[in-house]
Amino acid sequence: MSLFDRLFDRWGSDMAIDLGTANTLVAVRGQGIVVEEPSVVAIEKNENRVLAVGTDAKEMLGRTPSNIVAMRPLKDGVIADFDVTEAMLRYFINKAQPRRWPWQPKPRVVICVPSGVTSVEKRAVFEATITAGARQAFLIEEPMAAAIGAELPVENPTGSMVVDIGGGTTEVAVIALGGIVVSKSVRVAGDEFNEAIIEYCKNAHNLAIGENTAENIKKAIGSAAEPDDPADESSAEVRGRDNVTGLPRTVILESEEIRRALKKPVDEVVKAVRDALDETPPDLAADIMGYGILLTGGGGLLKGLDKRISYETKEVFVYVSPTALYNVVNGCSRMLEVSDSLRQSYTRSR
Numbered sequence: 001m002s003l004f005d006r007l008f009d010r011w012g013s014d015m016a017i018d019l020g021t022a023n024t025l026v027a028v029r030g031q032g033i034v035v036e037e038p039s040v041v042a043i044e045k046n047e048n049r050v051l052a053v054g055t056d057a058k059e060m061l062g063r064t065p066s067n068i069v070a071m072r073p074l075k076d077g078v079i080a081d082f083d084v085t086e087a088m089l090r091y092f093i094n095k096a097q098p099r100r101w102p103w104q105p106k107p108r109v110v111i112c113v114p115s116g117v118t119s120v121e122k123r124a125v126f127e128a129t130i131t132a133g134a135r136q137a138f139l140i141e142e143p144m145a146a147a148i149g150a151e152l153p154v155e156n157p158t159g160s161m162v163v164d165i166g167g168g169t170t171e172v173a174v175i176a177l178g179g180i181v182v183s184k185s186v187r188v189a190g191d192e193f194n195e196a197i198i199e200y201c202k203n204a205h206n207l208a209i210g211e212n213t214a215e216n217i218k219k220a221i222g223s224a225a226e227p228d229d230p231a232d233e234s235s236a237e238v239r240g241r242d243n244v245t246g247l248p249r250t251v252i253l254e255s256e257e258i259r260r261a262l263k264k265p266v267d268e269v270v271k272a273v274r275d276a277l278d279e280t281p282p283d284l285a286a287d288i289m290g291y292g293i294l295l296t297g298g299g300g301l302l303k304g305l306d307k308r309i310s311y312e313t314k315e316v317f318v319y320v321s322p323t324a325l326y327n328v329v330n331g332c333s334r335m336l337e338v339s340d341s342l343r344q345s346y347t348r349s350r
Contacts, residue, residue: 013097015134016332017089017111018145019125021074022167022190022298024054024088025329026096029336033329034096039167041084042070050084053091062210076187077114077142077169078121082128089132106135110332114169115141116185140335142166142328143173144180146296149331150321154178159284160291163273163309163318164328165189165299170269172276174284182279184272190299192265193218200261201240205251209240218302221255224266225304225311259304266305270312277313292317296324 018025019039026035037054044051045067052060052070060070073084097107113125122139129137143162144154152160155178164171167190174182194214201207201214209217220236227233234255242249273293277285295306295318306318321327 014108014336015093015096015110016329016336017092017109017129018329018332019074019089019111019113020166020328021072021077021169024092025326026092027329027333028096029333032333033326035092037092039074039088040070040072041088042068043084044068050087050091053088058212061212075168076191077166077185078117079124079128082124086128086131089128093133106133108136108138108336109134110138110140110335112142112145112328112332113139114185115143115171115173115180115183116169138335140332141171141173141180141183142169143171143183144175145329145331145335146171146327147173147175147294147331148334149327149329150294150296150323152294158291159280159287161276161280161288161293163269163293163295163297163300165269165295165297165302165305166328167191167298170272170297170299172272174276174280174288176284176287181281181284182276184276186268186272188265188268188272189297190218192268193222193262193299193302196261196265197222197258200257201238201251201253202243204257205253206243207238207240207249207251208243209238213238213240217253217258218262221253222258222262223255223303224259224262225308226259227304262302266302266308269299269305270309273309274313277316289316292319294319294321296321296327298325300324 014029016027024039025033027033038058040057042052042057042060057070064070073081079085109129111129113122126137143164146164147154147162154175157177159174159176161174170186170189172184173180197214197217201209221234235252238253239250301324306320310318
């Protein structure tokens, strides 16, 4: 670290950002996670003015008048609207560490990107981070950050496998000796799970529901595999709009129905895991057989997904990380603590 950076670090605060399609988490060095909010922005269309960001904006989804739009500026893990993403990042950076003095230095930021994005998409994340107020920006691939955050032995020759399911992408990676040996990135994840539930309610019950309702159903009764005890099957009362009459209506959904609704996106996630295992060198595959597969990310918390992946991979042990929601941002945070040379080996500054 240069003398310039040491002087800046005395007054500034470096940050780690998990820029997710569904949620964004920001950690400040020495303070831990200080921001955890939805990646949603509400805009007044006539004046192109940002009205709300994060939690306040998410509450507007599906409830706004015609002159206001609540939107997610990221889609499938990448930037869909640069200007709105920059405004959102600026809001989160300022909320995490408000600038109290005009001469206060800007922070250095480690921020994650999906492993399957193009160089143009990486550049967009880098430029949005700099424009939003970062002094320097370092990009790290999400599965590597998740593995570091989960304290897997990424620098060892032993193979580790991570399945990170976020809102927009599922990242599957086999990691050894500080690098990603095999990776698969599919743009099927938590958002697609929600869409599958919305479509099922529309087709099976003529019921229109919103994104937030679908998310709640997924968390309450969603699953990827049958429970060991049939008595564990459950149901939930769901309110929506009848597509025939246009009037409000309530239906009871069974967990078995939602499992069928989720089958297609879950199958795609499982296929990505199997494809990655097929491409894994034999010695690393043997390590994975011995140590198992780590399931992380918000989508990884879907009930029964670990059981389903284990069954489809011929009984490879699959375990859900106890810190699944925070591994990526924690991994980014650890990159702030290491030496410059080690940080450069894991990240890219452009």
